[in-house]
Amino acid sequence: MSDERRPANPWPPVETQRPEIHPKAPGPGTDLEMHYTECFGCGDVDNGLHIHSTVGESGVVHSRFPVTRAHQGAPGLAHGGLLACAFDEALGSTVGNLLRRPAVTGKLETDFLRPVPVGTTLFIAARVDGVAGRKIYASADGHLNSADGPVAVRARGLFIQVGLEHFTTHGDADALAKFTQAPRLRHDDWDINP
Numbered sequence: 001m002s003d004e005r006r007p008a009n010p011w012p013p014v015e016t017q018r019p020e021i022h023p024k025a026p027g028p029g030t031d032l033e034m035h036y037t038e039c040f041g042c043g044d045v046d047n048g049l050h051i052h053s054t055v056g057e058s059g060v061v062h063s064r065f066p067v068t069r070a071h072q073g074a075p076g077l078a079h080g081g082l083l084a085c086a087f088d089e090a091l092g093s094t095v096g097n098l099l100r101r102p103a104v105t106g107k108l109e110t111d112f113l114r115p116v117p118v119g120t121t122l123f124i125a126a127r128v129d130g131v132a133g134r135k136i137y138a139s140a141d142g143h144l145n146s147a148d149g150p151v152a153v154r155a156r157g158l159f160i161q162v163g164l165e166h167f168t169t170h171g172d173a174d175a176l177a178k179f180t181q182a183p184r185l186r187h188d189d190w191d192i193n194p
């Protein structure tokens with residue numbers, strides 16, 4: 001079904017405030033480091049997604065997902081679940097880096113508009129659309145092979161701001177240290193008051 005024929009639900013679904021870019025957010029042109037080396041989305045993981053992201057203008061973060069044979073569902077085509085994963089990463093990175101608030105995905109929805117063949121690169125442009133207390137709404141378009149290529153996948157996500165104890169309580173005991181391996185992710189620069 002073409003994008004135009006899909007029912008459009010209001011987005012964000014609740015009244016929101018405009019997102020405020022954190023004063024210490026990386027500026028336009030900054031290549032974002034992997035937030036965690038073992039992250040399936042951006043980390044140095046065998047057969048991971050190896051997504052690289054760059055901050056763009058006007059609150060947009062550009063991510064690139066090179067689709068390989070390791071990411072197939074149907075022969076020669078990207079697996080939809082891994083495409084959703086790529087958007088989770090791109091949206092989460094946009095929220096985390098621009099707002100510098102620790103947040104986790106509460107809800108993620110995807111529209112698959114065109115097949116994504118192995119060998120293509122998905123160019124994902126993501127932005128934060130609005131904030132309502134701890135709820136952060138973000139969306140993204142994924143273009144085939146170039147930033148202005150045809151849109152193959154669209155996604156919308158609700159991210160919920162959490163305290164840092166979310167990661168230490170539910171994750172690895174050394175979670176915080178692992179998160180902050182990259183100097184740019186010093187946690188004393190985050191907005192950690194949900």
Ligand SMILES: CCCCCCCCCCCCCCCC(=O)SCCNC(=O)CCNC(=O)[C@H](O)C(C)(C)COP(=O)(O)OP(=O)(O)OC[C@H]1O[C@@H](n2cnc3c(N)ncnc32)[C@H](O)[C@@H]1OP(=O)(O)O
Nearest residue numbers: 035088089092093096097100101102104105106107160190
């Ligand atoms: C930091 C700076 C670093 C800088 C740079 C870092 C870069 C960083 C890059 C990261 C890139 C990785 C990107 C991958 C990101 C994951 O993959 S995160 C992993 C997947 N997600 C999870 O594991 C989350 C699991 N769920 C939970 O832990 C809990 O359900 C949650 C989400 C924390 C919420 O629980 P809670 O804190 O008790 O909050 P709760 O009251 O239930 O909900 C809060 C509000 O959200 C609403 N809500 C919650 N869930 C939903 C839902 N599904 N639908 C609708 N509304 C919902 C509630 O209705 C409530 O609304 P209000 O009543 O306030 O109006």
